[in-house]
Amino acid sequence: MPGGTRILSMGFKSLLDKLKIEPYVIALFGMVVLASVLPVRGAAAEGLSVIVKxxxxxxxxxxxxxxSREAVVAGVTHWRLHLTILAFTFVMFPVLGLVASKLGVLSSTLAAGMLFxxxxPSTVQSSIAFTSIARGNVAAAVCxxxxxxxxxxxxxxxLVSVLMHTQGGAAGGWESIQDIIVQLLLPFILGQLARPLVAKWVEKHKQLVxxxxxxxxxxxxxxxxxxxxxxxxxxxxxALEMVVLLVACCILLAIVLAATTYGARALGFSKEDEITIMFCGSKKSMATGVPMAGILFPGPTAGVIVLPLMIFHQIQLMACSVIAQHYAKRPSEIVEA
Incomplete structure (x- = not known):
């Protein structure tokens, strides 16, 4: 039995490796299952809310x-690349989300989740990691x-306030922006201010962090x-809506990957910058999105709102992993082309 269990475990890990699915992603969907079976209620839910904040x-x-302060200010001189990435992230993406939400193929809440x-913003760690694997402009990716x-x-x-208002949603408003400032921006600033004191500890305990x-x-x-x-x-x-949502996320990612790649080429960027634009301009951050959804969409709506993000997040990791390996295999002599 122990041998059979070990073989089954190795087979499962091999399957995850082939599918490019991280154990963390399995854990995320495990939380959905756990919440479905054992949701927290009443006074316990109120206590959990404080812990979550x-x-x-x-x-x-x-x-x-x-x-680091250097990462915050580095690469500012490459303003053309950064403006291009920001345009894809905060202009083209929202336009596509608005179009998708008006097609009527998803329920109003899932459509709002797609728009959200x-x-x-883009991811940080995976954008930089994939850019590095693909031999792109890593310094620009960091910035x-x-x-x-x-x-x-x-x-x-x-954006959520303006676009959700056009959709008849209740999200957004100055109160939500204040909550974002207090719960997200203020701790971030305090972290920056405390960096001289805690940077070495954070660096030493990367795994714990x-x-x-x-x-x-x-x-x-x-x-x-x-x-x-x-x-x-x-x-x-x-179940049908979940399938439609999966297809919608795949189509959305395919459009953005094509737009960032061919857009970068049309604008005359180098191959390294093209890689950076594609990986930084096509991804969406779960680390920022999930906490922000809890602030902007209080109540049970937040759980549905983050479903598109969770699905898109896994699809983007799988697709970008394959693309990064493809770029990495290109001959070294044409890197500067």
Missing amino acids: LAIALLFFLHGAKL LCCL AASASNLFGIFITPV GYVDRGSILLVVYAAFSEAVVGGIWSKVS
């Missing part, structure tokens, strides 16, 4: 502490991804889906 504050404090997804997240703290709630980072997101997902389950989420989202 503290976890989010700690998460963004660590983001501020990890990001399109308003989010662009960091700038996207920094600006996203301000831009995303404004990583656990706190991912653990915070898992906690937020569990809390959001618990509230959604209590509010009857699974009576509102059918």
